[in-house]
Amino acid sequence: MVAKTRRRVRGPAPDARLRAESPAYTESDDWEAVAPQSMSVVLSVRLDAGSARRLTEMARLANQTASALVRDWTLQHLEQAGSTAHAISEAAPAYDEQPNEFESLRDRYRPEAIHVLMVGESRPAGGTFFYKADSHLFYATREAWVRAHGAAPHGAEFLSQLKDHGVWLYDLAVAPVNRMSGRPRREAVASRTADLVELMRATNPARVVAIKRSLEPVARSAMTSAGMNLDRLVVLPFPLYQWRAEYVEGLAGVFAALGDLAAAPAMPKARRVPPGPLSQGDNRSGAGHVTQPVTPNDLSSGQIRIPQSSKPVLPTEKSLVTALLRGEQLETTYDPRNGPDRSRSGVLRIPRAILRTSVQPYERLRLTVDGNTVRLD
């Protein structure tokens, strides 16, 4: 092992010289008085090039800088760790708990009629669980309910309320996968796809909410196999870090429409639209508005960007909207991306497969708003 060389530590003599020069000893007009304050702090982090590249890639997808992403993650961990320094060490996973305990809890809250089927990847390895009312997913889901309906009970009472309203969470993998990666993780998630198809066939939910973008192909495939219309699918990110707000907003839209969904459970081909901000008595028209050019990156990301000039005809907050893309109707989400620092182009999410078949690279689409529907031609 090679000893690390360090800069020689200076003795007290330089401090004595500095002290003599300080404003406390030599008060003069040369010292500029600066207002007393709390300084902001910059910490630099050195990473290997590969990790830095992945970080910048993730930051680009999140429309942030890499530094902002690191800061947000750190703040999230600090919030969770509280004031105790030892809390930065991760709790040992409770692998010894019996899976059946979790599954019987899940079954206890299974509604008789499922209107909203939430599809997750697996329960967390750390021992928390949605149906134990102590996981990130539970708290974010409750927040979405509060956003949609104004109030919600806590803990098990909220789980019972979800059951009463026909909302159920189904996890694709029986055992936790969140500390696995690559093929084993994919295989664990894929292992229960057939069960998911059977569940969808048996329950015919009005909405399927895939929780985590990577589950979208699995959910779409299962829905197709079950003969369900894909416009019932809502894909949300897992509610951690900066994605929590998007999850809460998206799920709140689904919860807000629950009354309609429960009233119309047998609507296999229905293209019913949940009431969104576009229907709030504002019959705006977008005549003369266009989208940004749809770039190859937009095509691969499954998005259409809405320029500042066209944003006024669309909702000012993240919302569920119905899009009519060249005659194809689909339910999707719209994010105006009105950040606190600067406003970016709004983003309308469109499934990649549909976007690629409907739009050519660098095409601009004409945008009009007709009642609840955003028409893109």
Place this chain on the structure above:
Amino acid sequence: MELTLDLGDEDEQEWLDDHLGERGLSIEDVMGAASSLVPRRKGDRLFGYGRGVGGRPIVVVFSKNQRAWRPRTAWPMNEVEERWWRRHGGG
């Protein structure tokens, strides 16, 4: 004028922690002082007066590093410095 403290990367922080350790202080003392600082500036030199860990009054000396200020050294206040600090809004 708003001030930004730059602690640098891990090597620089390690050096600073060693350096301050020789004076019975640590980076946490500097952070504590930075959260409620009475500053005085002369060119590229900044003297900051504040409270370190446990509320101990300390002086931190910064030098200019591009747009931010990098801590170079610090020491516990003596009576003269503490009197000056209290007279100028500290304490």
